[in-house]
Amino acid sequence: MLARFARSAAVCLVAATAFHSAALAADPTPETVVARVNGEAVKFSDILVAREQLPAKYRQVPIDQVFEMLQAALINNKLLTVEARLQGLQDLPAIKERVQRVEDQLIARQLLLEHVNSQITDALMQESYQKVVAQNSGIEELHTRHILVNDEALAADLIAQLNKGADFADLAVNNSTGPTGPKGGDLGWTRLGSLVPEFEAAALTLQKGSHTPAPVKTQFGWHVIKMEDRRLAPVPTYEEAEPAIRAKLSNDIAVELTKELMTRSHVERFNLDGTPMAAPAAQ
Structure with missing residues (x-):
């Protein structure tokens, strides 16, 4: 519901900002309560998350110009969610399956994030940068x-x-x-x-x-x-090369982790007709 609203809200955002300039309270914190629905708080952090669901070109619009629009969307979403739970829709098998799928994606990403961050040290970044320097010198x-x-x-x-x-x-x-x-x-x-x-x-x-x-x-x-x-050719500075180095290291570390997990797991692959697939060639 909220994501759908955020997409449609972008269509009227320009017109809305032309007529609305209500100022927010000075320096709201993520814990600032911006609404209550049946006693349940909607916080400023929820507003910020909702703004991130807008199309990229609208995310830079000042928050006070989209605040009431996102606030309304969050209230509506909360009302619908409460009613849906009262009707027990959260227990539908299809809903549970989708929730499980999203949870699997989130925890897999979190595992990768924590593993990658634990492996990328300052020393490894500097070592990788020196390789970039060597590769780009004298060209x-x-x-x-x-x-x-x-x-x-x-x-x-x-x-x-x-x-x-x-x-x-x-x-x-x-x-x-x-x-x-x-x-x-x-x-x-x-x-x-x-x-x-x-x-x-x-x-x-x-x-x-x-x-x-x-x-x-x-x-x-x-x-x-x-x-x-x-x-x-000018050799890139560390600051210029850092994003690409970090991205490559992150990818390499993630690939190595999945390879390591594959070696200690039992994985079976099947064709669309249900017959077993041949094992992938060793790399």
């Missing part, structure tokens, strides 16, 4: 522009125009069929090995500020390439 990057066309003769004509002083970016905007055309053909910084081989080989022959003397053929068409600059 060259190219900053190039290009004009992509379908016809070799047109590419040759563009090169002739460049030789007479035409602006590369202008020619790219007006002629390139590639997605970077509107940006003057700017490909930004790319690491060696990430470009199409024929393109990269031609680019590496260029000096800073120069363009290819002849059209370059790749699977995408004919290119005129300009070398803007070359540099060693």
Whole structure:
């Protein structure tokens, strides 16, 4: 009920905020009671949880602008819940099955969270960061522009125009069929090995500020390439690399935990027709 209300509430949220600006009490705490239904408290923490169920773009709306809307939803939900329990609906087998499924998901996630957090130490984070530093040190990057066309003769004509002083970016905007055309053909910084081989080989022959003397053929068409600059790729700081490092470690640790649990558990797999499935190949 509450989740459904939160989704529909987003539709009228903009209009509602235009006419409502009631201020909340100064600095409510999570334990602040915002309503009572038959003596049962609805707390400010419930309001915050309800706001998290709104679509992402509405979660940043000031809480005072959505407070009464979410408060009403929580009250309605509480009224329905109380009545449902009075009718014994919580004892329906279908409800119990769904509750069990949600509980299983929650405790599995909690197990993973606690296990991962216990394994990721500051020392492990620093060790992983040093690997990132080693992997990203001494790698060259190219900053190039290009004009992509379908016809070799047109590419040759563009090169002739460049030789007479035409602006590369202008020619790219007006002629390139590639997605970077509107940006003057700017490909930004790319690491060696990430470009199409024929393109990269031609680019590496260029000096800073120069363009290819002849059209370059790749699977995408004919290119005129300009070398803007070359540099060693900057190594990410610890702060920049930390989220990706933590995410990778979390995933690796979770995978290892499930593998370990699999080795000490008895698991059977069945096809849709009920016949046993072959054991998965060892990894």
